[in-house]
Amino acid sequence: MTQEPWFLSRPATHRPLSASQPPGQDPAPLDNDGDRSLYGVVLPLAATSVLVLAALLVLLLLLARRRKSADDGSGPSIVVYPSARSGGPQFLTKEIRFSLPSLRQAASLSDLGPNASDPESDMDTDSLVPVSSGHAQRSNSFSCYGLGAIDPALYHGTLDLEEDLQFPEGHLGRLWFSLRYEPSTEKLLVSLLKAKNLPSRTVASANACDPFVRLQLFPDERRHLQSRQKKKTCNPYFDETFVLQVPSKEVGDHVLKLSVVDSGRSKRRGVIGHVTFPLSDLPADSEQQLFKMDLEKEPTEKTSDLGELLVSLLYNENLHRLSVTVMAARRLKFQDERQDSYVRVTLNQQYRTVKVKRTSAVKGTDSPSYSECFNFRVPLAHVDVTSVGLHVHQAVSGYGRDKLIGKCVLGSYMFARGKALSQWNTAFTSPMQPVQHWHALCE
Template sequence: GVTSNIGSINPDLYKNPLIPEEDTSNYPEGHLGRFWFSINYDLEQEKLLINLIRIHNLPSRDKDSTTACDPLVRVALLPGERRYHQSSIQRKTCNPVFNEVFGFCVSHKELQEQTVKFTVIDNGRLRKRQTIGHLLCSLKNISIEDGKQQIITQDISKDPSVVGSPGEMHLSLCYHPSADRFTVTVLQARNIRAPNTATPDSYVRLTLFNQTRAVKTKRTGIIRRSADPCYNESFHFRLEAANVDTTNIVLAIHQPDNKDRILGRLVLGSFMFARGRGMAHWNDMFARPREHVQLWHPLPDLN
């Protein structure tokens, strides 16, 4: 699978140097915790290494105690969140020390597209877990050198979109060569952000282009009041083999009650029109005819 334990890697090589103690008086009111972690990349093994170091000042679930917290951390990679690890549970502490290293198999060329998502959970009473908050770290903003460890400090947030969680759209493509058509299934979207509400109404408009000429436009129904809308609608488009390289399809998420504002947009097509995942997904569809090929696509922030 794509998820990997650290295997033959010696965790001691990636342990953090001593971090000085914090002045706890610096924490603002309502603070959810300050997180220390490090990121490293092993070029030879194509493995992203994440060391959970420690957290300070997690909230206690009991106001009369400063240790009523049993924290653990789930570490996932976006887009998709299909790859994840979970730390051990630290008992009865609001200042847990983890020093646990997790590895994710990521090719060097895909590294910049990844975002690491940390979810901090209180294991709670009677094993009833409660999410304390999240933290996101986009690898696009970090200069990762082979074998060089970077220690990062960030505060935990209740809403991951506050700290720049990228919007995403989950699509399935299927090419039917004998019928000269392909199918686009708009499955769902996540972390859709609008300037005037946390839970916007939305729909997806699909426009098929040949070169720069719009050939066909279709749209999903409207999903009400959701930042994580599930559309689950399929659309069929005619596509002759001779037009494969000159065709592209644009998918845009619209907010109907705000002048049809576009909240996210992506392009699928050949190298003439698309880049990154948009081009890769398009090419995979033709390489695997009659298969439903699914992929999460990051949405550039338009707000």
């Protein structure tokens, strides 16, 4: 009969005290089966604890080695996939060096950038010449047209930028700008570069000027574009590009006007001067052309040799009614001794005559008084496309045709300029208030 193994033996149980055993005497000792069962539980637990401690020790060693390699400055390893000969992946560390190329310097355009030796140079404005700096230069140029930075090759032989600037007495300033027309897209690109020698508001101050440039396209452009304002400088740098839509068939009929305005001169923003450039003088090729032109004063209105006409405007915004009163005329130039005249008034919308009215004829004087009022319906939505034409005629007796002495046009920016435009705008911005002006007659 075989003996049962020790780890399968039953644990010993306590035996109760027998009645014959005297009190105070120890019970009989247990057998060895209880000790063997205790060893079977403790030994596996001890082995498992040793394995766990060993694994933790290995993990701590790996972490310490990785931290030491990071402190030494070595970067992360690059994994190189094994070839057919090698058995496993290889880990290599390699330093990659690179350098950024330097930006292009436009040395030939030193006249465009602010000069450090020039005490009147505007150091707060953005430079047109790109320099190697940590930040990018700001520009409003259209990158799709390649007008961001000034390229000297585009202006080769067009303008000498290194010349000595000589300004005569009473000079209003000089403006640099470039033009390019693209027939494929029918776009005119105007790049404002800079202005120099602008007059200062205060005689004792050198940079008391806050200029900006206003762009207008004559004759049918109703709105204008405007550059950013430069503070406290008589030599501003703009570096801005504007796009104007001009049909190819009408390029030669337009004139570009650039007006330099000092916003701090008065509340009405006094105009320093302007330059005009007929687009018919623009070369046919699509290359960009650089120009410099001196500013000129706006020509003063001269007294017409044909005579003058006094007109009053009044607008009723509730009834949408424009009242045109032909009051009087003076110094009319008649073609013969007969001095009989009348005024024909026409209401036009988008160059199309809508209504025609006329005054009574006044005889025997070159300074007649008409004093007649005509009412026209003009909604506010149609103000910008409406004009009023006044034609002074010499009345001819018999069956002859009346002769035109002169005319004037009152209307929006699309049709009128000067006093005619100012009176028109004032009448609609100040309704129910009559506004009257003398207007010189033209042929």
